[in-house]
Amino acid sequence: MLISLDWLKQLIHIDKNAEEVGALLTGAGLEVEGIHKLEAVKGGLEGIVIGEVLTCERHPDADKLSLTTVDIGTGEPSQIVCGAPNVAAGQKIVVATVNSTLYPTGGEPFKIKKSKIRGAVSEGMICAEDEIGIGTSHAGIIVLDTDLPNGTPAAEYFGLNPDEVFEIGLTPNRADAASHFGVARDLQALLKTPATLPDVSAFKVENTNKPIAVEVENTEACPRYAGVTITGVKAGPSPEWLQKKLRAIDLSPINNIVDITNYVLHELGQPLHAFDADQIKGDKIIVKTAAEGTPFVTLDDVERKMKANDLMICNTEEPMAIAGVFGGKKSGVTEATTTIFIESAYFSPDYVRRTGTAHGLKTDASFRFERGTDPNMVITALKRAALLMQEIAGGVISSDIVDIYPNPILNTELSLSIERAHQLIGQHIGTERIKTILTDLGIEVKGETETHLELSVPPFKVDVKREADVVEEILRIYGFNNIEVSEHMGTSYMASFSKPYPEDVTDGIMDYIADQGFYEIITNSITNSNYYKPAGDAEVAGLVKVLNYNSEDLDVLRKSMVFSGLEVLRRNINRRQRDLKLFELGKVYQQLEDGTTKESRRLALYMAGNVTAESWKQPGAKVAFHDLAGVVQNVLRKLNALDYETQPLQPNPYLKQGVAYVKNGTVVAEIGPVEAGVTKFMEVKEQVWYAELNWDYLLKKYKANLVGEELPKFPEVRRDLSLVLDKNVTFDQVKHIAFRTERKLLQDVNVFDVYEGDKIEQGKKAYAISFSLLDKQQTLTDKVIDSTMTRLMQQFEKQLGAFIRK
8 A cells, every 4th residue: 555645744734754654653662664755857956955145246257147146045145157148146046055966957967066257266057948858848947936945945835745655564454544534544653743634624515406316225225325416527637636646646647537437436435436417317426236147338448247145336228337346348437428426335344355356346435445445534525525626627516415313333442441441551651641642543542440441432443342452552653663562571371382382293103204305385275176176066065165265266165185186296296206205284075965165284295206216226016005004003002092993094185095094993094096087187197005194183192191111021922823814805904803802911913925826715814923922920831822823713713714724
């Protein structure tokens, strides 16, 4: 947002320079990101002042030169040699002082130096119009008729003072400051100087020959609508002062009517719209929502299809403007326009925001309506614009003001605890100081007790709804830098943190994965719905749609992490980086059948290419299931999630096959190769192994309790068995039966060989399994070992139909 210092000075007295004002505004929450100097003429007439010719004599060595003494306000007269024929004693003239730079009309700039001309010292230059760049005349020097003191900058006399413009990074909560008057209101509190609204007391209805009726059908979308008619106007270029004001804030002048609406918008923060009143069919304005699909051509010559909740300004036959957003082609002001209907309204921020976003329209008006304007400024801005139009474009006010305001927007009533305010501020600043700041900001103190202030907050303070908001207003004016920091910091409240702190656990796991050679990636949660369509309608139905997406490639929230990683893999593989190990901790989203949205975090790991690089020592080895499974199992181990079961992966649209790790009936991790069809669709030219962990569940169940245990004093015993089983029997089944059969002595079960081939019956496979036994109280005897192994073999035969190879 751009704010002109000269413009501000029309609303409030400012005796500080731009840098000082910028520092004040930044301290009050209106961050000044830059200050730009705007010169009305090249060089800004810097170093050029008003002087007075005290004496004037002919140069002794040149007939066409005069030797003058000139008072330029420095105390000592300056001797200047002048060649103009019209120079004379007693004249008020324009003097370029020594070291100033002149930018002449149509010539190259040059610097004024102390010099000798025909033997006489010359300390400056008495100037003509073209020599200082304000005109083309070179007939003689400029002779002024002024009582301004000698030494006054010439820019002040000519009204050409350079302006300084603040570039303010306006935050969304400061809609009240989205105008010059809004900024002046903050300066009022900071400088303790009153800000003054433009005088509109001269507003007068000349006749009622051109009334325009107004009907508001949707008062929720348009709580207040006002307007007035002006006849006999003449559209044309704006005067120089108005064009200068608009150019200062980077606006291009259009014509006097439109320029006035823009001027008032940036002056008072109230958007206006000027209609050609002769185009208002039926002499009636109707404010209503559009029918779905209504075609409408806006001022930029684009036909748009309206949505059902778009608020429109219509006449009795057709729409004329999108309320609060953009005008229509037919009702705009042209050179032929002679009658104007000025609209000034308060539109609902929600309606304007939805409409502007849906049609991709962002204007100065919608910027303010979306954040909330001041409903109490509607009539003041209307009168201000009408008076300016009479002054600049002629015409007379030809109707009473129409003001439709059925349900006035009331002030917000708040009670402020003085003790609580000082507590939040962090310092005692006194009740009177608080009251003064609030009053200067336009917040009324309606009542006072020993402990509380009863406040009435006007609607232009859109973001002040709670006690804490009021304290923020006080603090930004009092000054954050004025709060003393105590040597003994303390607090009356300390937030509790769960132990262990989840983010610390997460950081530890991320560090471990990175130590295994994985690179962390961060991808967008918004993705392309086309990725999910090959998986069928059921998969698409669960997608969370982005209502106002900017790109068709980014129209839904991701349901799985798999595609985010595949995009990164594709980019790297296409750049010949094929051996990849990536991981990401991110969120996935799902639309449930009841219409609610489920959001959860997932840890995703991706592996592709070779797990070991090709070298002279060994050939490259392709990534296999166990390379990724080992990392996942170690992550589960670090999270103390050891009591999981492994099950075949349930049908998954993205993974060909694989394993699911299940804990208490909940799938905590899935591992498998990505379907070839999916990698082909994503143009990934490598097999990809993928794992996804249910991070929210794992963190919730994580417990950091560590139990120390003495090393066993007695030796561990290993026994091996070879089991011939049906192909569909998993090692996990064998392991669970073993631990259910022997709970005390069995320490570990491990498979060290699997065989399928012509040496055993078709449909069978052989597991070579080791069993580790340990008694912590005594050395195991052969009798106990044999008895244990016999019971295990009996259960394998009974429950799995196993054949024990001996």
